[in-house]
Amino acid sequence: MFENLQERLGKTLKNISGRGRLTEDNIKDTLREVRMALLEADVALPVVREFVKQVKERAVGVEVTKSLSPGQVFIKIVRDELEKAMGESNEELNLSTQPPAVLMMAGLQGAGKTTSVGKLAKFLKERHKKSVLVVSADVYRPAAIKQLETLASDVGVEFFPSDISQKPVDIAKGAIDHAKRKFFDVVIVDTAGRLHVDADMMDEIKDLHAAIKPIETLFVVDSMTGQDAANTAKAFDDALPLTGVILTKTDGDARGGAALSIRHITGKPIKFIGVGERTDALEPFHPDRVASRILGMGDVLSLIEEVQMKVDKDKAAKVAEKVMKGDDFTLEDFAEQLRQMKNMGGMMSLLEKLPGMNNLPDAVKGQVGDKAFNQMEAIINSMTPLERKKPDLIKGSRKKRIAAGSGTQVQEINKLLKQFMQMQKMMKKMKGKGGMMKMMRNMKGMMPPGMFGGGGPKF
Structure with missing residues (x-):
């Protein structure tokens, strides 16, 4: 997410030299680079101007304390202004109304609106x-109605049937009446999208809004359209009283222009971001955490929340108990760890949230990427239960069979077994008094600067 902006700003902010104070002269070049980084990220020009102006006003003449270098002070100012540009804090959905709370989704075709309805339904069901109840008022695309029905089944919420022969207002009203009778807490109404903003579309959605009076009107927009996302949101906001934005496809957005432009241009908060195709790949938008990620400082709070929600605590506890007792950590346990990581969006999703991980070389990232982890899982799945318990049995002919079964080469089987043996040794060191602390000290020495207090900026 936002890799280009992260890389460019990271290089730029490293270049500010150490002085006793920050002056207009010694931050001029850095500000120019920051400006170019934001423009290349497709951030809207008014937002860039305001951002650079605010950073300059705050930075010039700031006294630098003994514990912080000028570069660290400047980075803190940039981080604060990034937060401010994106909205400073997370704004939750307003559901405080007589049930059912009606949420209406609006947006252009292809922005991920219907998928976001399914993700939001799952989010409200599981976290809140x-x-x-979900309903589709998109009478122009029968496939959209079927897609939402399938999604509702996948995430375990009720779908209210609709038909292309009906009027959108009648469909939505019927769904709300049904929700009242069946005591649903929330109704999410999916609306028709268009390929562009047009008068007919706006008139139809205005009529629908007036008829159902939703407590939340959320605009769904593709983050990869950059500052155009903010301009489209503004056009919708002029027609509808939007209450917030869902920014989709941020996992594929290397720039970040939409996230930094929407709040300034529309005045509306980004409430959620879509971070993948899975039905649980929807996260509340926290400007402070995203600002930290853009500056390569990680997002440990989101990582902790993800672990709490998606890790099977019972299975994790069993493995920990097994290791502490001194029992062997097996390939089956290793496969379970890989599955748990996949549940949290994969290894790269986890690494992105750790401080200093943007400093890792691309070659290292490739070795711990999701493709490599999927391959490991395929190799372990091709082993017999006995081989998973006793990997020493895996010799020549067995390796060939496992390679054929997993679509890999024998060299890759050897590599996995070597990595597993190293992990097994590490697990054995955790055993006994002080083992965990000793292992953490050893790991700290191997971490890149800035991670776990290993020499990076501290605020």
């Missing part, structure tokens, strides 16, 4: 324990 709400009973959710």
Whole structure:
């Protein structure tokens, strides 16, 4: 997410030299580079101008304390202004109304609106324990109605049937009446998208909004359209009283222009971001955490929340108990760890949230990428239960069979077994008094600067 902006700003902010104070002269070149980085990220020009102006006003003449270098002070100012540009804090959905709370989704075709309805329904059901009804008022695309029905089944919420022969207003009203009778907490109404903003579309969605009076009107927009996303959101906001934005496809957005432009141009908060295709790949938008990630400082809070929600605590506890007792850590345990990582979006999703990980060389990232982890899982799945318990049995002919079964080469089987043996040794060191602390000290020495206090900026 936002890799280009992260890389460019990271290089730029490293270049500011150490002085006793920050002056207009010694930050001029850095500000120019920051400006270019934001423009290349497709951030809207008014946002860039305001951002650079605010950073300059705050930075010039700031006294630098003994514990912080001028570069660290400057980075803190840039981080604060990034937060401010994106909205400073997370704004939750407003569901405080007589049930059912009606949420209406608007946006252009192809922005990920219907998928976002499914993700949001799952989010409300699992995190807020709400009973959710979803309905499609998109009478122009029968496939959209079927898609939402399938999604509702996948995430375990109720779908209200609709038909292309009906009027959108009648469909939505019918769904809300049904929700009242069946005591649903929330109704999410999916609306028709268009390939561009047009008068007919706006008139139809205005009529629908007036008829159902939703407590939340969320605009769904593709982050990869950059500052155009902010301009489209503004056009919708002029027609509808939007309450927030869902920014989709941020996992494929290397720039970040939409995230930094929307709040300034529309005045509306980004409430959620879509971070992948999975139905659980929807995250509340926290400007402070995203600002940290853009500056390569990680997002440990989101990582902790993800672990709490998606890790099977019972399975994790069993493995930990097994290791502490001194029992062997097996390839089956290793495969379980890989599955748990996949549940959290894969290894790269986890690494992105750790401080200093943008400093890792691309070759290292490739070795711990999702493709490599999928390959490892395929290799372990091609082994017999006995081989997973006793990897020493895996010799020549067995390696050939496993390679054929997993679509890999014998060299890759050897590499996995070597990595596993190293992990097994590490697990054995955790055993006994002080083992965990000793292992953490050893790991700290191997981490890149800035991770776990290993020499990076501290605020």
